[in-house]
Amino acid sequence: MDTIAAARPTAGWIGTGRMGFAMARRLAGAGVDLAVWNRTAARAAPLTEHGATVVDSVAELRGRDVVFTMVSTEHVLDQVLLGDGGLLTEPGRAPGTVVDCSTVSPEASATLRAACAERGTAFLAAPVSGNAKVVEAGRLSLVASGPEATYRQVAPLLGLIGRSVTYAGEGEGARLVKVAHNLVLGILAQALAETAVLAEKGGVSRRAYLEFLNDSVLGSAFTRYKTPALVRLDYTPTFTPVLLRKDFDLGLTAGRDLGVPLPLASATAQLVQACVSSGREAEDFSVLLDLQAAASGLEIKPETGAVDDGLSDTDTGTGTGSDTGTSTGTSASADA
Template sequence: MTTIAFIGLGVMGLPMATHLVAAGHDVVGVNRRPGPRDQLVRAGGRAAADAHEAATEADVVITMLPDSPDVEAVMLGDDGVLAHMRKGALHIDMSSIAPSSARRVAESARAVGVEPLDAPVSGGQAGALAGNLSVMVGGERSTFDRAEPVLAVMGTTVRYLGPSGSGQTVKAANQLVVAGIIELVSEALVFLHAYDVDLPTATSVLAGGLAGNRVLDLKSAGMLAHEFEPGFRLELHHKDLTNLLDAARSAEVALPVGSLVAQLLGAAKAQGSGALDHSALLLEVERLSARNIARR
């Protein structure tokens, strides 16, 4: 049994932490809102008053927070979580943050004797609930080997990718592909609607051919019904593409389609869709076309 401090019990973090409890680990949850902490306790975990208390006794600290500033605010500084962790403990950041931020946090961890990994995930809320996330890991190989049994509880695809920041770099590429596919699926649905094609039938045909993809499999029914309960919030996907474009500029890599999709996500967020599922990018395509595929 490993003592794990899990910081950030959101729509992804809570089910991930619950899987760790079910696997026999001693999981201490930290969250701003008490509701998720209470749910973790009911599942057999424990709750801590703050991150410092949880980190002091932990063999592993996992962070699952919204963005780079959140991770750095929690972990760094004279009174950050790293200052309260035991030497030789692991810090696994499973948030989606900028690769440069992941490297900064890793350097600070090593300076105090903590072994860091950046291990962002893909699969959304459904993957977190099912325990079949894809986990992309950067850091020292020996640290990955120590952490792999813990990561395997939460994901079925767990891969070591290279030094610190590598996991976040691959996650950024993942978010580029996913956002691009959501945009293209949205455009296809609006196009088909304009010609009075039966959309459920059309999406099933598309899903069965070379155009088939996970967005069609998992998101199309909600898109057709205009049901956008967030599995992954649009505003967070916009944040991820902002991090991606910053990293691309640093490497002098051109991402013309990615830049356009980032603008469309930003426009959708500005129109009030930020708290909806990222498949609500459809609403922006509908606005541009003055159409609503949920109505005839």
């Protein structure tokens, strides 16, 4: 914080879906001079209550020292940077650094990195692990790659957004780390669905099974904060099957390119596709549980009562600790 106060960089933010809103709110709440743009301005407007300024166009962010992007697809990222009126389209006027927190392919990232370099703008890839509630609880993890000098300049800002930041070296290493991470995410989600259905069909409640799992050596932050959804069958989206499918496509492509067989990821990708094909694409990817139950001939129902998500007793940082409903919109591709 002292470093930031001394340097006083101005920051911009593009994209205030569920993740982008929560991340931008932490920066604004920490006193960073933050200007925000979102395609639907109303979704960014509540950030003014935390000290941010909402601007009418991406062009108004060109004079910022650092501009963060958190959008849903490579196409959207390309448009906000290089499309009509994009951040990098006015000669001689561009931010000092662009930090992209979206999940995109290493190839797309490298293309944008080169476009930034042509304009004298540094580029840092900084994808994240966590959902909006994790951001609010101060437990987001980030992985960054790019020039080390750029990383060191931006690291204090990244440290305000999340609990941990890992530097993965030059180039696009952070993209590969995030893609690999999301393969594990999907495989774990399917494993939870399969074993919870197995336990329930054998007469054990999902709550009891997941409580034991969370307190065992296999428990993790992920298994804990997905437990309420699995117990209550609450599929309010934090990360959709469509976004997970996109990440599996990236991972399987990387596997082919690098000559790495990915049998578990390949099988899980088909189950994620089944979610999308069944019409459940707008729900949370925890809906894998429903598909597994149906395939097992088991009718499952919501279980009632309090369920610990593992986040309620953590430092909420500059967030509220709960979703106030102001961060609605399309989720950028982080994870849930």
